[in-house]
Amino acid sequence: MANEEKKGKKAHSDSTPAVSILEWGITQGIESCFDRADKMKPCPIGHVGACCKMCHMGPCRLVGKNADEMQGICGATLSTIAARNITRFAAAGTAAHGDHGRDMAFTLLAVANGEAKDFQIKDVRKLYKVAGDLDIEFEGRPVNDVARDVATKLIEDFSRQKGEINFLKRAPKKTQERWKKWGIVPRGVDRENTESLDRTTMGMDADPDSLLLQALRNALANGWGGSMISTEITDILFGTPFPIKAEASLGIFKEDEVNIIVHGHEPSLAEMIVDVVSEPEMIAYAKSKGAKGINLGGMCCTANEVLMRHGIATAGGFTNQEPAIMTGLIDAFTVDVQCIMPAIVDVAKKFHTKVITTSDKVKIPGALHIQFDEHHAKDIARQVVKTAIDNYPNRTKKGSHVTEKFPLIGGFSHEYIEYMQGGRFRGSFRPLNDAIAAGRIRGVVGLAGCDNPRFPSTGVHKYLAKELIKNDVLIVSTGCSSAACGGVGYLTPEMALENAGPGLREVCEAIGIPPILHLGACVDNTRILTIASAMAAEGGLSDEIGGMPAVGIAPEWITEKAVSIGMYFAASGVPCIFGGESPVEASKEVTRILTEVWFERFKGALHFEPDPEKMLALALDYIDKARAALKLKKYESGKFGTERVLMDMAARREIEKGAKPHLGL
Ligand code: NFS
Ligand code: SF4
Numbered sequence: 175m176a177n178e179e180k181k182g183k184k185a186h187s188d189s190t191p192a193v194s195i196l197e198w199g200i201t202q203g204i205e206s207c208f209d210r211a212d213k214m215k216p217c218p219i220g221h222v223g224a225c226c227k228m229c230h231m232g233p234c235r236l237v238g239k240n241a242d243e244m245q246g247i248c249g250a251t252l253s254t255i256a257a258r259n260i261t262r263f264a265a266a267g268t269a270a271h272g273d274h275g276r277d278m279a280f281t282l283l284a285v286a287n288g289e290a291k292d293f294q295i296k297d298v299r300k301l302y303k304v305a306g307d308l309d310i311e312f313e314g315r316p317v318n319d320v321a322r323d324v325a326t327k328l329i330e331d332f333s334r335q336k337g338e339i340n341f342l343k344r345a346p347k348k349t350q351e352r353w354k355k356w357g358i359v360p361r362g363v364d365r366e367n368t369e370s371l372d373r374t375t376m377g378m379d380a381d382p383d384s385l386l387l388q389a390l391r392n393a394l395a396n397g398w399g400g401s402m403i404s405t406e407i408t409d410i411l412f413g414t415p416f417p418i419k420a421e422a423s424l425g426i427f428k429e430d431e432v433n434i435i436v437h438g439h440e441p442s443l444a445e446m447i448v449d450v451v452s453e454p455e456m457i458a459y460a461k462s463k464g465a466k467g468i469n470l471g472g473m474c475c476t477a478n479e480v481l482m483r484h485g486i487a488t489a490g491g492f493t494n495q496e497p498a499i500m501t502g503l504i505d506a507f508t509v510d511v512q513c514i515m516p517a518i519v520d521v522a523k524k525f526h527t528k529v530i531t532t533s534d535k536v537k538i539p540g541a542l543h544i545q546f547d548e549h550h551a552k553d554i555a556r557q558v559v560k561t562a563i564d565n566y567p568n569r570t571k572k573g574s575h576v577t578e579k580f581p582l583i584g585g586f587s588h589e590y591i592e593y594m595q596g597g598r599f600r601g602s603f604r605p606l607n608d609a610i611a612a613g614r615i616r617g618v619v620g621l622a623g624c625d626n627p628r629f630p631s632t633g634v635h636k637y638l639a640k641e642l643i644k645n646d647v648l649i650v651s652t653g654c655s656s657a658a659c660g661g662v663g664y665l666t667p668e669m670a671l672e673n674a675g676p677g678l679r680e681v682c683e684a685i686g687i688p689p690i691l692h693l694g695a696c697v698d699n700t701r702i703l704t705i706a707s708a709m710a711a712e713g714g715l716s717d718e719i720g721g722m723p724a725v726g727i728a729p730e731w732i733t734e735k736a737v738s739i740g741m742y743f744a745a746s747g748v749p750c751i752f753g754g755e756s757p758v759e760a761s762k763e764v765t766r767i768l769t770e771v772w773f774e775r776f777k778g779a780l781h782f783e784p785d786p787e788k789m790l791a792l793a794l795d796y797i798d799k800a801r802a803a804l805k806l807k808k809y810e811s812g813k814f815g816t817e818r819v820l821m822d823m824a825a826r827r828e829i830e831k832g833a834k835p836h837l838g839l
Pocket of ligand 1: 439474475491492512513622623624625653654655695696697732733735736
């Protein structure tokens with residue numbers, strides 16, 4: 175392609191900083207996922223037919239006008255194949271989050287046994303809270319003994335063959351009864367994953383409903399198992415988040431400092447790097463190489479973890495990986511696990527950037543591998559940082575740099591959300607429930623999931639965020655959705671003043687919070703389960719998670735993890751709306767099960783809806799219907815009851831001061 179032609183080519187991201195860098199990249203012949211998305215037309219199978227490759231009689235492609243009447247060689251119908259395929263998505267997603275949770279549990283065990291000396295248990299209160307939930311005695315016992323028992327009991331959640339995952343009992347009774355009634359109580363994470371693979375192999379379960387119930391059981395093992403274990407242990411080890419200021423966008427890199435990115439999901443190494451970059455010897459070493467200092471930034475969910483706890487800036491979500499390297503300013507691009515595009519190595523080759531893989535589960539040809547080991551965590555972190563510093567003088571080729579960045583407030587753990595509604599001694603969910611009942615807040619949406627190069631990437635998140643808050647819907651956001659919103663300045667209290675409906679604005683003003691609460695990484699979607707359970711226990715709305723005026727939306731989802739998350743929300747009683755073409759559209763039966771049948775049984779659902787306006791309408795419709803079923807005041811913008819806003823002013827002062835509150839655990 176001639177350079178002139180390349181210049182005219184548009185990168186279809188909806189993020190202005192990303193577009194300016196990507197378009198520069200096009201002129202330089204540097205490819206990104208956006209270019210590959212243009213070249214690689216999406217295979218229509220899924221929404222116009224089904225493909226099964228579970229055995230070597232196939233692959234069997236059921237396509238064409240009569241796909242619905244076709245069968246694979248074994249006799250599997252289109253609905254069987256569609257149900258099997260999406261069940262495997264749920265299993266793989268659970269495996270990813272489950273392995274993350276397992277790694278965190280083993281780290282906690284190593285810390286308790288004194289084998290991982292660089293880590294400490296930072297939140298002993300939370301350890302005791304979790305111990306209490308697990309019926310582990312904690313009073314008067316040494317902290318490490320309690321931690322060992324907690325880690326051991328949670329590790330059992332992975333290997334248990336019979337019985338139930340521990341945290342299921344945190345759910346409202348009625349929610350648990352629905353799981354029992356439909357036989358979807360998960361036993362152990364690994365058992366459900368194995369059973370999903372077994373059931374979906376050739377010659378096994380052919381009944382779509384039965385298969386999809388297993389998908390739900392498998393997904394619940396993620397939501398109330400793997401992911402929740404990860405969130406809880408991460409808080410225990412690194413501290414429960416509270417509101418903290420940070421910055422977002424590709425403009426966070428500094429021309430005169432060593433820039434290091436931590437990308438991926440498991441925060442153990444990243445936490446150590448956070449410590450190491452402020453060590454005087456490291457800073458002196460950076461200066462000896464001509465840099466003014468060391469600048470640490472995050473990407474994807476590792477970014478969310480260190481942002482929530484340390485205010486480390488985020489360079490963005492999934493589609494920002496390549497443009498970040500194209501700035502030419504990154505000296506080390508350190509990755510741990512999940513959502514790491516192998517393509518970053520190709521982009522890095524055009525610059526001086528060193529891609530460093532750190533997990534034995536993630537190796538990429540062409541990357542430097544420095545194996546993480548929690549037993550020598552800080553030494554390994556120092557090795558990574560030193561590699562970055564040594565690479566700083568190699569920065570020669572100029573990339574395309576932007577300077578635009580936005581302030582944000584993140585760090586809304588469920589503990590803090592409870593605290594902000596009444597302080598340490600009066601903390602409860604009563605004010606939130608009252609504000610919803612009175613119509614001040616119309617409902618709550620969990621805005622989550624990936625940013626996708628097949629969309630105007632990040633654009634659907636931004637559209638929905640703005641429209642929802644205009645409609646007085648409080649948003650809790652996680653994962654790359656938080657990065658999409660943070661990267662345009664949406665995660666600030668000012669956003670409420672300028673864009674929220676009158677009721678939501680009043681609530682946000684009373685506490686000084688943004689209308690979009692950044693709850694953390696994708697594993698922290700489990701904080702939403704905890705919040706919803708607390709709202710049910712508080713009374714005044716639904717007495718189970720199902721039936722709340724609450725919806726989950728993953729407008730630009732990409733990964734199998736997203737499907738697993740959508741399904742554990744659906745099984746727990748939250749209708750979910752996913753963007754893009756449906757991967758099961760060709761099967762009317764599977765589509766009906768995911769929506770109508772699941773709604774009838776669990777009050778949750780999984781919709782696929784490519785049109786952003788229809789997504790919004792569907793979400794508001796679910797919220798309004800839930801309000802009507804709960805006999806709450808009909809929502810009308812600007813007209814709400816006269817309940818007092820009981821939110822605590824002390825919380826607001828603490829956000830302003832940036833002081834650490836004493837969370838009322
Ligand atoms: Ni979630 Fe986090 Fe982003 Fe999608 Fe990937 S980073 S676990 S999967 S792409 S939101
Ligand atoms: Fe074809 Fe059945 Fe084998 Fe699938 S399992 S590839 S449908 S024969």
